[in-house]
Amino acid sequence: MKLLEGKNAIITGASRGIGKGIAEVFAKHGANVAFTYNSSVEAANELEKELQELGIKAKGYKSNAANFEEAQELVKNVAEDFGKIDILVNNAGITKDNLLMRMSEEDFDRVIEVNLKSVFNMTKAVQRTMLKQRSGSIINMSSVVGVKGNAGQANYAASKAGMIGFSKSMALELGSRNIRTNVIAPGFIETEMTGKLDEKVVAGWRDAIPLKRGGTPEDIANACVFLGSDLSAYITGQVLQVDGGMLT
Numbered sequence: 001m002k003l004l005e006g007k008n009a010i011i012t013g014a015s016r017g018i019g020k021g022i023a024e025v026f027a028k029h030g031a032n033v034a035f036t037y038n039s040s041v042e043a044a045n046e047l048e049k050e051l052q053e054l055g056i057k058a059k060g061y062k063s064n065a066a067n068f069e070e071a072q073e074l075v076k077n078v079a080e081d082f083g084k085i086d087i088l089v090n091n092a093g094i095t096k097d098n099l100l101m102r103m104s105e106e107d108f109d110r111v112i113e114v115n116l117k118s119v120f121n122m123t124k125a126v127q128r129t130m131l132k133q134r135s136g137s138i139i140n141m142s143s144v145v146g147v148k149g150n151a152g153q154a155n156y157a158a159s160k161a162g163m164i165g166f167s168k169s170m171a172l173e174l175g176s177r178n179i180r181t182n183v184i185a186p187g188f189i190e191t192e193m194t195g196k197l198d199e200k201v202v203a204g205w206r207d208a209i210p211l212k213r214g215g216t217p218e219d220i221a222n223a224c225v226f227l228g229s230d231l232s233a234y235i236t237g238q239v240l241q242v243d244g245g246m247l248t
């Protein structure tokens with residue numbers, strides 16, 4: 001069953017990893033996909049072709065989610081190219097890990113800008129369209145680290161916890177217009193972001209997860225399909241942990 005037939009989605013940061021997985025699964029469920037990337041032009045062009053071959057409308061846009069004006073411009077272009085905007089997935093994110101003692105101001109600011117301010121930028125940009133439509137589903141990609149904290153990731157944890165507060169506020173502000181805002185908190189998902197980690201450490205993590213494996217981008221994408229689709233029509237302001245039981 002195709003759960004997103006006829007819906008238009010914007011996914012930020014989809015040239016690789018979780019975002020790419022969401023774009024692919026959304027397309028398989030019949031959604032038209034507008035996606036962004038920061039610098040991976042070649043990967044984005046390939047994904048655009050791959051998605052189009054699934055018979056839906058797809059387009060990649062180079063757009064820095066951390067930049068307010070670029071987000072405005074992006075949404076203007078997507079609205080022109082696609083028409084309505086039903087789903088926004090704020091997925092773009094980075095890490096710049098270090099213990100606080102060694103964390104530079106620049107690395108703190110950059111992570112907050114890309115991970116948290118981007119959510120403000122994109123939500124502001126789609127707001128008018130979704131208000132006019134009187135419908136919309138916004139999905140923000142947080143992390144279990146935003147729920148629990150993590151040594152060596154104070155900047156990242158702060159950005160991801162901030163996304164939860166922002167999303168709950170949006171659920172309250174926009175609910176009367178049938179715009180839903182939910183958060184996904186992935187646990188350990190095996191992508192380039194986590195590929196940088198030491199294999200021994202990773203093996204230990206896998207073992208500590210009740211489901212005994214790291215997650216895949218598809219695991220996260222399937223949760224996004226649910227939150228983007230009408231199956232979740234009465235769900236807003238929630239944080240859905242997709243973590244194999246990690247935080248249980």
Ligand code: NAP
Binds near residue numbers: 040041063114186193
């Ligand atoms: P990833 O493999 O590093 O991919 C990050 C994506 O974001 C890339 O497509 C990248 O584009 C894009 N991006 C980075 N900065 C951007 C910017 N300023 N503007 C627009 N796009 C930007 O990361 P991932 O593992 O898929 O993670 C995706 C999201 O899930 C992030 O928000 C991350 O914090 C969250 N998450 C991941 C895990 C995990 O275990 N992997 C766990 C919890 C939460 P380019 O290719 O052009 O650089």
